[in-house]
Amino acid sequence: MTYPFQITAHQGQARTGVLKTPRGDIPTPIFMPVGTAATVKALTLDMVKQAHAKIILGNTYHLMLRPTAERVARLGGLHKFMGWNGPILTDSGGFQVMSLSKISKVKEDAVTFQSHIDGSRHILSPERSIEIQADLLGSDIVMQLDECVSWPAEEKRAREALQLSARWGLRSKQAFGTRDTQALFGIQQGSTFEHLRRESTERLLDIGFDGYAIGGLAVGEGHEAMCETLDYSAPLLPWDRPRYLMGVGKPIDLLEGVARGVDMFDCVLPTRSGRHGQVWTWDGPLNMKNARFAEDNTPLDAESDCPASRDYSKAYLHHLVKSEEILGQMLLSWHNIAFFQALMIRIRAAITAGTFDALRADLLSRWKTKDA
Numbered sequence: 001m002t003y004p005f006q007i008t009a010h011q012g013q014a015r016t017g018v019l020k021t022p023r024g025d026i027p028t029p030i031f032m033p034v035g036t037a038a039t040v041k042a043l044t045l046d047m048v049k050q051a052h053a054k055i056i057l058g059n060t061y062h063l064m065l066r067p068t069a070e071r072v073a074r075l076g077g078l079h080k081f082m083g084w085n086g087p088i089l090t091d092s093g094g095f096q097v098m099s100l101s102k103i104s105k106v107k108e109d110a111v112t113f114q115s116h117i118d119g120s121r122h123i124l125s126p127e128r129s130i131e132i133q134a135d136l137l138g139s140d141i142v143m144q145l146d147e148c149v150s151w152p153a154e155e156k157r158a159r160e161a162l163q164l165s166a167r168w169g170l171r172s173k174q175a176f177g178t179r180d181t182q183a184l185f186g187i188q189q190g191s192t193f194e195h196l197r198r199e200s201t202e203r204l205l206d207i208g209f210d211g212y213a214i215g216g217l218a219v220g221e222g223h224e225a226m227c228e229t230l231d232y233s234a235p236l237l238p239w240d241r242p243r244y245l246m247g248v249g250k251p252i253d254l255l256e257g258v259a260r261g262v263d264m265f266d267c268v269l270p271t272r273s274g275r276h277g278q279v280w281t282w283d284g285p286l287n288m289k290n291a292r293f294a295e296d297n298t299p300l301d302a303e304s305d306c307p308a309s310r311d312y313s314k315a316y317l318h319h320l321v322k323s324e325e326i327l328g329q330m331l332l333s334w335h336n337i338a339f340f341q342a343l344m345i346r347i348r349a350a351i352t353a354g355t356f357d358a359l360r361a362d363l364l365s366r367w368k369t370k371d372a
């Protein structure tokens, strides 16, 4: 079904609103923590909720391999299995097949691949991906199966992939059928070619989806090329439907994506970088392994409502990371998830207040030289 999506304010292309789902309202722009194997790594769902996350992501590729989608279904579906009663978005699995599986073949009918876990052979067709996501896992927002080409891509290759993705999008919609509690998103492809992004969008709009994702970015093209592509590819998508930039990104990517009209983001960065000692702050990223924190008694962010940000000294976090203590991975992941949510909360408030341009300028000046 097409979830109600109300845009309550906008400043240029940047917009803020609410996507209303049967499992709860999602304020936009929103950052969605990735819960690949039915867990947001190193965090309990209470910590994820306390960080103000409203929707999390599941991964078809990982869950179909282990514990298998059929087992999750027998155990009541993904929400019950992991104990999350908010909305869940799942990816269709094709992207992870190409990036993780051992041997994979893309054919018109389906992708065939061998599991990176045990080498077992699997088939992922548009129909099978919809069955896994919508029927077995019970995902609220379902993604079509698509083909994402790596970057840089030959124009001919990028065209073939967008056209295959469009044919798979139609098959995904036919398999999805009419459902009154779940939504199906199409995925725009076309690499960094404007005329291919246009062609992809036209094909998706002919089919018609409940929301539209921008795929094929943050695959090595770099921040500037991603922004240039978003300049024209985001506004091509319907103004009144959610726009989801897949697998993006760093705080500066979120800020610049919002400025270009993107509503939804996801990335493993907050938890993955947290596990490796990196924390994200309003003044850019910090590496807690750095000796300068060894006797720094100040917290990461005294103003935060997240205990990981407010109640522990950098000296203690430095000690945990140097000692490779599990608590270090937990607290830094928790802080990072909370920071990404706090960034989106500030962005939403600024768009509503008409101060988004000022917030954007302030953050860009703080982050410009810090790989934020």
Ligand SMILES: NCc1cc(CSc2ccccc2)c2nc(N)[nH]c(=O)c2c1
Residues within 6 Å of the ligand: 034, 057, 058, 059, 089, 090, 091, 092, 093, 094, 095, 143, 146, 147, 148, 187, 214, 215, 216, 217, 218, 219, 246, 247, 248, 266
């Ligand atoms: N930014 C690279 C990227 C990442 C993902 C994965 S986003 C994700 C990851 C885990 C769980 C849910 C969504 C993608 N997924 C699809 N289907 N298509 C893409 O072009 C693409 C590009």
